[in-house]
Amino acid sequence: LTRPDPAPLRYGAFRTRDAGARVGAAWRDQVLDLAALARRGVLDDVLPDAERILTQPSLNAFMACGPAVWRALHARLRALLDAQEDLPLLAVRDVEPLLPIEIGDFTELYSSREHASNGGRIMRPDGEPLAPNWTHIPVGYHGRSSSVVVSGTDVRRPFGQARDGDVGRPEFRPSRKIDFELELGFVIGVPSERDRPVTHEEALDHVFGVVLLNDWSARDIQAWEARPLGPFLSKAFATSISAWVMPLEDLLHRRVPPADVQDPEPLAYLRGERWAFDIDLQVALRPAGSGEEHVVSETNARYVYWSLEQQIVHLTSGGAMLRTGDLLGSGAISGPSRGSNGSLLELTWNGTEPLQLADGTQRGFLEDGDEVVLRADGLAECRGRVLPARR
Amino acid sequence: LTRPDPAPLRYGAFRTRDAGARVGAAWRDQVLDLAALARRGVLDDVLPDAERILTQPSLNAFMACGPAVWRALHARLRALLDAQEDLPLLAVRDVEPLLPIEIGDFTELYSSREHASNGGRIMRPDGEPLAPNWTHIPVGYHGRSSSVVVSGTDVRRPFGQARDGDVGRPEFRPSRKIDFELELGFVIGVPSERDRPVTHEEALDHVFGVVLLNDWSARDIQAWEARPLGPFLSKAFATSISAWVMPLEDLLHRRVPPADVQDPEPLAYLRGERWAFDIDLQVALRPAGSGEEHVVSETNARYVYWSLEQQIVHLTSGGAMLRTGDLLGSGAISGPSRGSNGSLLELTWNGTEPLQLADGTQRGFLEDGDEVVLRADGLAECRGRVLPARR
Numbered sequence: 001l002t003r004p005d006p007a008p009l010r011y012g013a014f015r016t017r018d019a020g021a022r023v024g025a026a027w028r029d030q031v032l033d034l035a036a037l038a039r040r041g042v043l044d045d046v047l048p049d050a051e052r053i054l055t056q057p058s059l060n061a062f063m064a065c066g067p068a069v070w071r072a073l074h075a076r077l078r079a080l081l082d083a084q085e086d087l088p089l090l091a092v093r094d095v096e097p098l099l100p101i102e103i104g105d106f107t108e109l110y111s112s113r114e115h116a117s118n119g120g121r122i123m124r125p126d127g128e129p130l131a132p133n134w135t136h137i138p139v140g141y142h143g144r145s146s147s148v149v150v151s152g153t154d155v156r157r158p159f160g161q162a163r164d165g166d167v168g169r170p171e172f173r174p175s176r177k178i179d180f181e182l183e184l185g186f187v188i189g190v191p192s193e194r195d196r197p198v199t200h201e202e203a204l205d206h207v208f209g210v211v212l213l214n215d216w217s218a219r220d221i222q223a224w225e226a227r228p229l230g231p232f233l234s235k236a237f238a239t240s241i242s243a244w245v246m247p248l249e250d251l252l253h254r255r256v257p258p259a260d261v262q263d264p265e266p267l268a269y270l271r272g273e274r275w276a277f278d279i280d281l282q283v284a285l286r287p288a289g290s291g292e293e294h295v296v297s298e299t300n301a302r303y304v305y306w307s308l309e310q311q312i313v314h315l316t317s318g319g320a321m322l323r324t325g326d327l328l329g330s331g332a333i334s335g336p337s338r339g340s341n342g343s344l345l346e347l348t349w350n351g352t353e354p355l356q357l358a359d360g361t362q363r364g365f366l367e368d369g370d371e372v373v374l375r376a377d378g379l380a381e382c383r384g385r386v387l388p389a390r391r
Numbered sequence: 392l393t394r395p396d397p398a399p400l401r402y403g404a405f406r407t408r409d410a411g412a413r414v415g416a417a418w419r420d421q422v423l424d425l426a427a428l429a430r431r432g433v434l435d436d437v438l439p440d441a442e443r444i445l446t447q448p449s450l451n452a453f454m455a456c457g458p459a460v461w462r463a464l465h466a467r468l469r470a471l472l473d474a475q476e477d478l479p480l481l482a483v484r485d486v487e488p489l490l491p492i493e494i495g496d497f498t499e500l501y502s503s504r505e506h507a508s509n510g511g512r513i514m515r516p517d518g519e520p521l522a523p524n525w526t527h528i529p530v531g532y533h534g535r536s537s538s539v540v541v542s543g544t545d546v547r548r549p550f551g552q553a554r555d556g557d558v559g560r561p562e563f564r565p566s567r568k569i570d571f572e573l574e575l576g577f578v579i580g581v582p583s584e585r586d587r588p589v590t591h592e593e594a595l596d597h598v599f600g601v602v603l604l605n606d607w608s609a610r611d612i613q614a615w616e617a618r619p620l621g622p623f624l625s626k627a628f629a630t631s632i633s634a635w636v637m638p639l640e641d642l643l644h645r646r647v648p649p650a651d652v653q654d655p656e657p658l659a660y661l662r663g664e665r666w667a668f669d670i671d672l673q674v675a676l677r678p679a680g681s682g683e684e685h686v687v688s689e690t691n692a693r694y695v696y697w698s699l700e701q702q703i704v705h706l707t708s709g710g711a712m713l714r715t716g717d718l719l720g721s722g723a724i725s726g727p728s729r730g731s732n733g734s735l736l737e738l739t740w741n742g743t744e745p746l747q748l749a750d751g752t753q754r755g756f757l758e759d760g761d762e763v764v765l766r767a768d769g770l771a772e773c774r775g776r777v778l779p780a781r782r
Contacts, residue, residue: 105535110620123619131618136561137552141620142533142627144496146585146714156586158709161528161658170527172658172708194537195547195628195781221709227522228514229501229532230621236533237586237710267552267563317563318549318612319628323537390586 004378010244021057036088046072063189097243114334160221174389177219181332182342185213188326200272211242212382242380288369395769401635412448427479437463454580488634495714505725551612565780566609572723573733576604579717591663602633603773633771679760
C-alpha cells in the first residue's frame with residue numbers, strides 16, 4: 001500500500017537551448033512542456049490563464065492556485081499521457097532544469113529525534129543529548145533563502161572562521177568538515193494569513209509537494225559561530241533540492257504511523273492525527289576520481305518525531321505566516337542505527353570513525369570532488385559535487 | 392559636520408485612494424509621486440525605463456539599478472525641488488505608505504557589544520557575558536522575511552510556548568514579555584555574485600539606504616525555544632521598518648570613529664577602515680490609554696562594534712550572497728549606561744526593575760495598547776502599537 005508510484009509525474013521549471021524558462025512535468029525519462037501544452041488551449045478549463053502561469057521561471061504562480069487546481073491539472077495531464085496523444089515531450093537529457101521554486105522563507109526544522117540526540121552527544125558531550133525543550137516544541141530556525149540551488153549545481157567548499165580545539169584564536173580558512181544532511185523539503189503552495197494560525201485540519205492544503213533536500217553544512221564553522229544565535233554561514237553556502245517537485249497528493253497513500261510515540265504528550269495545540277511517510281531514503285557517495293557510487297546511509301522518512309501538520313501548526317501558532325514558495329526542511333533524518341544516519345557528522349562520529357568504502361577509500365568528511373546523491377522512492381534525486389575552495 | 396540633513400529626501404512605495412502602488416520620495420511633509428513624474432518624461436535621461444521602474448509596489452527595481460543611477464536620480468529630484476517647478480506632490484497625510492522593499496533575506500546581526508553583553512548577563516548569569524566568538528566574528532542569524540511590516544502596522548501579541556521558571560512543563564499562552572529592539576536596518580540594492588566575496592572597498596556600493604528597524608521580540612518564548620538553534624518564532628511575529636528609506640549617500644558625511652577599539656585585532660579578512668554613524672537614536676513609549684509619549688532610551692549609532700563593511704565582508708566571505716531587497720538589521724544598539732539601551736530586556740533588567748514613567752505608569756515589558764516609536768536624526772520614524780493576543 002505504501003508502494004511508490006512507478007511513473008511519478010513531478011513538476012519543475014526548465015529551459016532548452018532554443019527557448020526560455022517555463023514550467024514542465026517530468027515523467028519517466030521525458031519532460032512534458034506545460035507551456036507548450038497550454039498554448040494549445042487544452043488546459044484552460046482546469047487552469048484558468050494557463051499559458052501565463054506556465055510560462056514562468058518557477059512553479060510559484062501555479063502553486064498559488066491551490067489544491068483544487070493542482071489536482072485538476074494533475075488529473076488532466078495523467079489522462080493526456082494515458083491517451084498517448086501527440087504531446088510536447090522532450091527528453092530529460094535535452095532540458096536544463098532550473099530551481100523549481102522561487103523561495104520565500106526557508107525554515108529548517110529539527111524533527112528527527114536520533115539526529116538531534118546524536119548532535120547533542122557530539123557537540124555537547126557533557127550535557128544531556130536533547131535540550132529540555134526538544135520533546136515539547138518542534139524546534140526550528142531560519143535558513144538563507146538565496147543559498148538554495150537546484151540539484152546538479154556544484155557546491156564550493158566555503159571559507160570561514162573555525163578553530164581546531166576549544167581554546168585559542170580562530171583561523172579564517174577553507175572548511176575542513178563539509179557534510180551533507182539528508183532531508184525532505186516541503187514546498188508551500190498556498191499562503192496563510194498573517195496572524196491566523198493554521199489548524200491541523202488545514203495544514204496539508206497549504207503544501208504543494210515534496211523534494212529531497214541536502215542542507216550542506218560546514219561543521220567546523222558551525223561549532224564556532226553558532227553560539228548563542230544558532231547556525232549562520234555554516235549552512236548558508238548551499239542547500240540543494242530536487243529539480244522536480246513530487247505532488248503531496250501522490251504521497252498521501254504512503255502515510256504510516258511514525259516510528260515512535262510522543263512522550264510527554266504534546267501541549268494541546270500540537271495534538272492531532274500523527275503520521276509519517278514510509279519513504280525509503282538513501283545517500284550515495286561517489287568519491288573524487290571514482291566512477292563508482294557507494295551507498296553510505298539507508299534510512300526511512302518514518303524516523304521523524306514531529307509530523308508535518310504539527311510543524312505547520314507550530315510555525316503559524318505565534319504570528320508567523322506561510323507564503324507561496326516557502327520551503328520547510330525536515331532537518332537531517334536519522335534512523336536508530338549507525339548506517340541509517342542522515343549526516344556524516346553522525347555516520348563518522350564527527351570524523352573520528354571514518355567510513356571505509358568498498359574501494360578502499362576512507363571518508364571522515366567530504367573531500368573536494370566528492371559527489372553526494374540523495375535518493376528516495378518516488379522523489380526526484382538531489383545531487384551535488386564539492387568544488388575546491390576558491391584560491 | 393555630522394549634522395542631519397534638515398530636509399532629507401527619502402524613498403518608499405505608497406498608494407492613494409485613487410491610484411495603485413508606486414514609488415515616491417518623501418520630502419518635508421509631502422510625497423513626490425515619482426511614477427507621475429516619470430510619465431512626464433523628465434527622468435528618462437537619468438533612469439532609463441523610469442516609468443516602468445517607478446510604477447512598482449516596491450523600490451526593488453530601482454534599487455537594482457545601482458549607485459550611479461541612484462545618485463543621478465537623487466540629484467535630479469533635488470534640482471527639481473529646488474527649482475520649485477510644478478511637481479506632482481501629495482500631502483503625506485493623503486498617502487498610504489507600503490512596505491518599501493520586497494524583502495529577500497533578512498539577516499539579523501548582533502553588532503552592539505553592550506547589548507550582547509547585557510543579554511549574556513541576563514540570559515546566562517553563570518557564564519561569561521560574551522560568548523568567546525563574539526570579539527572575533529560578526530555574529531548573526533537569519534530572521535523571517537515575511538515578518539517584516541511597514542511602520543504604523545499594529546503588532547499582535549503572539550502566543551507561544553514558555554515556562555515561568557527553569558524547570559517544569561511549558562505552557563502555550565500569550566507572551567508576557569513583549570519587547571522592542573532599536574536597530575538600524577541596511578537595505579541592499581545591488582546583488583553580489585554567488586561565491587564571490589565582497590571586499591571592504593566594494594561593500595558600500597551594495598547598500599541602497601538605511602531605515603529604523605524594530606525587531607519585536609517575545610523574551611519568554613525566546614528563552615525557551617532558542618536552544619540550540621537560536622531564536623525562531625519569538626522574533627518572527629513582526630519586525631517593523633521605516634516607511635521611507637534614507638539613501639546611504641546622504642548619511643556618509645555622518646561617519647565618525649566608533650565608540651571603542653577592536654581588541655583583539657580582527658582576523659585579516661575583516662580588517663579595513665572602520666567607522667560608525669554619528670546618529671542620535673531615541674525610543675519613545677506611549678502607554679496604552681495615554682496621549683503622551685515618554686522617551687525611554689537615548690543612544691547613538693556609534694555604539695556598534697562591527698562596521699557595516701565588516702559585516703558585509705563577513706556575510707559574503709563563505710559562499711553566501713546578497714540580493715536586491717536583502718535587509719540587514721544591526722541588532723539592538725545599546726550605549727554604555729542604563730537609559731541608553733536598545734531593549735526593555737536591558738532597560739528593566741528582564742522586567743525586574745520596571746521603568747517609572749513621568750505620568751506614574753510602570754513598565755517591565757510592553758502592555759496591550761502600548762505604542763513604541765523609534766526616532767533618529769535624519770531617518771524616517773518607525774512606529775507600532777501592541778494589540779491584545781487573539782482570543
